[in-house]
Amino acid sequence: MNALVPPSVTEQSEAEAMFRFETAAPESVRQALGMTAARIGGGVVLSMRNDPTTYWSKALGFGVTTPVTADVIGEVCDFYRSQDNPRAVIQIAPAFLPGDWDDIRGREGITEGSSWVKLVCPADEAVARAEAVEPPGAGMRVAPLEPERAREWGAVVTRAFGMPEEHYAQMTAASAGTPGWHPFAAWLDGEIVGTGTMHVRGETAQMFAGAVLPHARKRGGQTALLAARARKARELGCRVLVAETGAEAPGTHNSSLHNMLRLGFEVAYERRNWIWQASPEA
CATH class of the missing domain: 3.40.630.30 (Gcn5-related N-acetyltransferase (GNAT))
Structure with missing residues (x-):
């Protein structure tokens, strides 16, 4: 089964669901929680500045249409900085992590967190x-x-x-x-x-x-x-x-x-x- 469902399908499925879920929030909620969203490097970047749960600010869906590069990740991090967001999670399928990922994340101060299973x-x-x-x-x-x-x-x-x-x-x-x-x-x-x-x-x-x-x-x-x-x-x-x-x-x-x-x-x-x-x- 796994071979028949490539990570491009599973990653885009989750990314589009998250994007549509958050962007459909009422405007009053979006303002109260400091919500914004963007599409960068083929992925979706979701920001919720006032989020005590630290769950909803996440960037995902990368590597499907555009390779994950230092420039793409830099643009993602710059987006969060522009929103005065203190913390976000970046999710990339193992198949799409670039060979220089450790260098990229070291440059941006990105650290390891928990793991999920898809x-x-x-x-x-x-x-x-x-x-x-x-x-x-x-x-x-x-x-x-x-x-x-x-x-x-x-x-x-x-x-x-x-x-x-x-x-x-x-x-x-x-x-x-x-x-x-x-x-x-x-x-x-x-x-x-x-x-x-x-x-x-x-x-x-x-x-x-x-x-x-x-x-x-x-x-x-x-x-x-x-x-x-x-x-x-x-x-x-x-x-x-x-x-x-x-x-x-x-x-x-x-x-x-x-x-x-x-x-x-x-x-x-x-x-x-x-x-x-x-x-x-x-």
Whole structure:
């Protein structure tokens, strides 16, 4: 499977989803969080200056149409400097890292961060595997999100990921009504307790924002959310599902990773998060 899904596909899938998710945020949210975006060197560069989570400022999708060079990375870092952004993450697939990457990152003060794994799965495979998975526990159901509950859904996303609700919930809720996005929710006795959406681009579906609130975990909700999105992706003509999650460090267990592996996802590669800071000495 991995050989049939090149990193050009997986990287662009994530990059375009992130770009569309952030740029669709309401203008009031963009101003409050100091959000800007640009396309540089074939990749997307997203800046959120006022972000206490340090998650949303990231540059990715590089190496597909334009080689990763010192000039490209310099332009990316200059963009963040121009936005007075203190910190950002640069994500480049291993296949696209240039031979002089250590020199480039040394020049810009870019350091090693954690690693993520990129996963891929044929939509047909995920749907077939889903048929053999036990349905979610009693009282839990998964279905497409009703538009009138988008704000509530956005708040659950932020709580599940430990992010502030102010501004972030509104940004997340905005994606629910944006073309190309297909949000789902998990309900437990009428309360939204789990979330998951996907961005469809051609024959590729990018999994996004899959999470369940702590009190509703271990009931099969996250797997059910994955299965529901896989079925929708196949219905829309997608052949490939793409996802990312944190790599497991020795002695740790990532439930999201194992839920995806259970549905037929395979690890395509591990990708380092490279950290740029305006003041490295800080």
